[in-house]
Amino acid sequence: MTPPIEDRLRDAFAAGADLVTPGSLRAEPSPVRGGPRGRRLALVVPLAAALLVALTSLVVTTAGRRTAPIPAGPIPAGPATAAPSVPPRPAPRFMMTADDDGVKIRDTRTGAVVTDVAPPVLPKHRRGDEYVVAGNGTGTLFYVARSGAKPGSRPTGRIYRIQVSERGKGFKWESDVVPPILGQVATMAVSADGTHLAYSVDGRIAVVDVATKVTRTWTTGLPYPIFDLSLTADGRTLALSDANKTWLLDVSGPGGLLSQARVLGIPTTMGGVAISPDGARVLAGPMRAPDALDYSIDEYATTGGGRRIRSVFAIRLHRTTGWLGVLQYDAGGSQALVRGIDRPFGVLSLTRGTLGPLGDLVDKPGPHALRAAW
Amino acid sequence: MRSETRRATDVAPPSPPPLAPDPDGIAELFHAHRLGLVRLAFLLLGDQETAEDVVQDAFAAVHRRWDRLADHGRVLPYLRTCVVNGCRMVHRRRAIAGRLIGDRVEPFWSAEAAALLGETRREVFVAVRALPRRQREALVLRYYLDLPEGEIAEVMGVSRGTVKSTVSRALASLATKLEAAR
Known part of the structure; x- marks a missing residue:
């Protein structure tokens, strides 16, 4: 007689969990400092730290690059090696995050939810909806793609536009600002004035003039969708990456093939790329250093084949599941929204070379915010 | 183009008092x-x-x-x-x-690693693996940690009703899959 499914589950889970034995765990790290050993080392640790600081300074001076430990707060990283061409200004006040349950507007200073953006009701039996968000870099205008499918049919994506009030609490939600999209929307980008929207679906890239609804399409020839898209402020140049190559595409043309785009000589990165609002620079990373321990976020020129301008930020990512990655410049081009190291998202100052955490988005139990824009 | 204006539905709670x-x-x-x-x-x-x-x-x-x-x-x-x-x-x-x-x-339940678990348990893991993410999580929290529905809801960030229906659907789906595998 077959045991009930619940008993089979309990038995299988218990047997599976028992494969992890206390002896098979890696040596215990020290999540906290303290205890007798900590007190014995009370004098040694500051001396070692001082020595480390001195050595680090020497390395920075000679090698011209910066490293930092896994951060618990803002990371001082020293002055950038080359200042960007735009003056710094405050980060956008609001950002939008998306998970499988919907989208939220958050305060970028604290990460706290300001508004839970309830999506419009869709037809019944539609399941597996996934949300993708894009912003114009000001924290006030966002586009949301909601993709899902009825059982047995191909997924379709619907695009919404959300304008956030100055205080972030009221918002205007506009449905179907562009025609419904056949396929699962993988990522989106929007121009500064919100009139041009780029999105990636399966093996194609499309750019829509939101006012006229005219859509131009480029076929990538890749068997997977592009996950990194970024538009310049004027909506004429699109930067895109598939982790192997980074392209610059002039989207003022009639559409066609991705092979028409210019390839930038940027090293491979799984993190992401973003183009500056003026189209002069591309931010990419994390890039792996030759010693395979340090990772950096670097800026590249869009001219000259993508020569490296500077390393904005560097960090040691050894033994962490954090997923540092570039998401988007702000409208002024002086800051960038990034996926965090040990928190979901962070703000990278391109003038100071510091990475500040973007609040604690997992303080309350709830679905993890995985996609973001500002 | 439809347009509508909505008000905030969720405002962040005040920060808790600091503790030592x-x-x-x-x-x-x-x-x-x-x-x-x-x-x-x-x-x-x-x-x-x-x-x-x-x-x-x-x-x-x-x-x-x-x-x-x-x-x-x-x-x-x-x-x-x-x-x-x-x-x-x-x-x-x-x-x-x-x-x-x-x-x-x-994964530890792959065919190569089946000797560690036995074929019957591996079947269960393969069937669980094929479930949607939320159903997998609910089953592990329910039948490995033996958490009550309220705690599962807290961990997953969903309502108790959602936990109940998710576990129920997952069990029904598993039963079908495992029966079909016989």
Whole structure:
């Protein structure tokens, strides 16, 4: 007689969990400092730290690059090696995050939810909806793609536009600002004035003039969708990456093939790329250093084949599941929204070379915010 | 084009009052619950190395926010939430990376590793693996940790009703799959 499914589950889970034995765990790290050993080392640790600081300074001076430990707060990283061409200004006040349950507007200073953006009701039996968000870099205008499918049919994506009030609490939600999209929307980008929207679906890239609804399409020839898209402020140049190559595409043309785009000589990165609002620079990373321990976020020129301008930020990512990655410049081009190291998202100052955490988005139990824009 | 204006539905709660740091309390938690949490992540992810990373990050997150956690007696549910969230992040990243470079992680319930578990249990894991993410999580929390519905809801960030229906659907789906496999 077959045991009930619940008993089979309990038995299988218990047997599976028992494969992890206390002896098979890696040596215990020290999540906290303290205890007798900590007190014995009370004098040694500051001396070692001082020595480390001195050595680090020497390395920075000679090698011209910066490293930092896994951060618990803002990371001082020293002055950038080359200042960007735009003056710094405050980060956008609001950002939008998306998970499988919907989208939220958050305060970028604290990460706290300001508004839970309830999506419009869709037809019944539609399941597996996934949300993708894009912003114009000001924290006030966002586009949301909601993709899902009825059982047995191909997924379709619907695009919404959300304008956030100055205080972030009221918002205007506009449905179907562009025609419904056949396929699962993988990522989106929007121009500064919100009139041009780029999105990636399966093996194609499309750019829509939101006012006229005219859509131009480029076929990538890749068997997977592009996950990194970024538009310049004027909506004429699109930067895109598939982790192997980074392209610059002039989207003022009639559409066609991705092979028409210019390839930038940027090293491979799984993190992401973003183009500056003026189209002069591309931010990419994390890039792996030759010693395979340090990772950096670097800026590249869009001219000259993508020569490296500077390393904005560097960090040691050894033994962490954090997923540092570039998401988007702000409208002024002086800051960038990034996926965090040990928190979901962070703000990278391109003038100071510091990475500040973007609040604690997992303080309350709830679905993890995985996609973001500002 | 339809247009409508909505008001805020969720306003962030005020921050909890600050408490004195208690690193010894975290160390105690770490020793007491690390193994259990690694096992939880292991069941959700399928490989021990990543499971240990996820749990280490969860403890690091608690350590950073210790002063701001209002009720230190409720840290374990918070840790579980962090672990489940960390596993979701890993799954998502793997899904993206898998499209590009293929899945290089061989889970413990793979055919190659079946000798450790036996074929019957492997069948169960393969069937669980095929379930949607939310159903997998609900089953592991219910039938590995034996958590009540209220706590599962807290860890997953959903309502109790959702937990109930999710577990029910998952069991029905599993029963069909396992029956078909016979």
